[in-house]
Amino acid sequence: MSEITKTMEAAGKVLADTYFRQPVVLVKGSGMRVWDDTGKEYLDFVAGVAVCILGHSHPAVADALARQARELVHVSNLYYTEPQVRLAEWLTARSFAEKVFFCNSGAEANEAAIKLARIYQKKKGRPERYRIITAEKSFHGRTLTTLSATGQEKIQKGFEPLVQGFDHAPYNDLAAVEKAVTPETAGIMMEPVQGEGGVVAPDSGYLAGLRKICDRQGLLLIYDEVQTGMGRTGKLFGYEHENVAPDIMTLAKGLGNGLPVGAMLATSEAAAAFTPGTHASTFGGTPLICAAALAVCETLEKEGVLEKAREVSAHFIARLSELAARHKVVAEVRGRGLLLGLALKKEAGPLVGALRERGFLVNAVQGDVLRFVPPLVVTKKDVDALCGVLDELLKDF
Numbered sequence: 001m002s003e004i005t006k007t008m009e010a011a012g013k014v015l016a017d018t019y020f021r022q023p024v025v026l027v028k029g030s031g032m033r034v035w036d037d038t039g040k041e042y043l044d045f046v047a048g049v050a051v052c053i054l055g056h057s058h059p060a061v062a063d064a065l066a067r068q069a070r071e072l073v074h075v076s077n078l079y080y081t082e083p084q085v086r087l088a089e090w091l092t093a094r095s096f097a098e099k100v101f102f103c104n105s106g107a108e109a110n111e112a113a114i115k116l117a118r119i120y121q122k123k124k125g126r127p128e129r130y131r132i133i134t135a136e137k138s139f140h141g142r143t144l145t146t147l148s149a150t151g152q153e154k155i156q157k158g159f160e161p162l163v164q165g166f167d168h169a170p171y172n173d174l175a176a177v178e179k180a181v182t183p184e185t186a187g188i189m190m191e192p193v194q195g196e197g198g199v200v201a202p203d204s205g206y207l208a209g210l211r212k213i214c215d216r217q218g219l220l221l222i223y224d225e226v227q228t229g230m231g232r233t234g235k236l237f238g239y240e241h242e243n244v245a246p247d248i249m250t251l252a253k254g255l256g257n258g259l260p261v262g263a264m265l266a267t268s269e270a271a272a273a274f275t276p277g278t279h280a281s282t283f284g285g286t287p288l289i290c291a292a293a294l295a296v297c298e299t300l301e302k303e304g305v306l307e308k309a310r311e312v313s314a315h316f317i318a319r320l321s322e323l324a325a326r327h328k329v330v331a332e333v334r335g336r337g338l339l340l341g342l343a344l345k346k347e348a349g350p351l352v353g354a355l356r357e358r359g360f361l362v363n364a365v366q367g368d369v370l371r372f373v374p375p376l377v378v379t380k381k382d383v384d385a386l387c388g389v390l391d392e393l394l395k396d397f
């Protein structure tokens with residue numbers, strides 16, 4: 001076991017007790033690696049929960065941040081600032097979207113998407129449409145509205161009454177979605193791969209089926225790409241695997257490589273329902289954060305990160321499949337790109353601890369799925385190191 005240090009003890013006294021934290025105090029990061037306060041090195045297959053796509057402390061991001069910090073940090077959205085416009089141009093040039101609203105987190109981006117879906121239907125003369133269909137086991141955030149949208153009771157428990165207006169259907173079940181549509185439905189919100197829900201990829205044709213239901217019934221299709229966006233699944237956006245565009249998409253996590261930024265992207269047609277005064281964020285899209293996020297975006301392309309990530313993903317899936325074939329405790333290998341899961345037939349918690357002791361950071365979702373969401377710059381050698389140790393640990397598990 002790792003030693004309980006002074007920082008951990010002090011944390012217990014002053015920090016709200018909302019997290020299951022691993023007993024490690026991290027002090028430094030570089031690329032795939034992080035170090036704790038005893039100098040121990042870890043290969044990081046968590047990456048701040050699918051966030052640090054370029055790895056830790058990337059110099060291009062650090063330089064952009066330092067440069068912009070000396071120029072202009074924040075002035076609010078009462079004024080125009082250049083980095084915000086340039087980041088929006090970058091995102092719209094590479095996606096279905098024409099308009100962007102910036103905020104600070106994934107939950108906030110989803111709040112914006114839900115608000116937009118409601119006001120869109122009102123402005124179209126259909127005020128009775130306010131409900132959103134989401135998936136069972138989905139995860140959309142921890143604000144009251146987004147936890148109500150989330151299809152997991154354990155996240156909602158204790159916070160009732162929930163925000164009304166959400167209906168849940170099993171993921172990958174088009175007939176169930178169709179059945180859930182009522183005259184009050186405004187839109188459908190889905191993750192192109194469920195992350196927190198256990199790393200579940202959509203069946204081929206699922207997104208196209210959702211698109212059809214939306215088009216037929218005048219509903220907005222919203223993709224929550226907070227986790228899948230920015231290359232996590234091997235394409236810039238998860239929906240590109242099926243080439244089925246939504247009306248609204250939310251991003252966060254990878255966009256800032258660790259700096260807090262969220263974005264809601266939409267077609268002009270949908271976005272037109274937001275007019276001055278309908279939605280806002282004090283910190284949304286500050287020059288500081290947008291300059292850094294733009295550096296993330298440009299580096300992703302300049303360094304050919306996605307091409308390399310796709311290669312490593314194929315290798316990773318092959319190595320995990322070998323483990324699945326060798327160890328009966330493994331139920332399944334799941335996911336896409338570098339959002340991968342090893343579903344086990346028992347609780348994965350002890351493995352997370354054992355891997356940490358051996359110098360690998362990994363986390364578990366839904367209790368029994370080891371999730372791997374490393375920086376997209378992870379190498380085959382890093383994957384081999386992890387899988388070698390996993391192979392040993394699974395023998396006695």
Ligand code: PLP
Pocket residue numbers: 049105106107108110139140141142191195196224225226227228252253
């Ligand atoms: N949506 C998805 C798909 C997520 O995976 C998450 C976070 O894990 C969120 C929304 C919430 O994002 P945040 O924690 O930045 O509010």
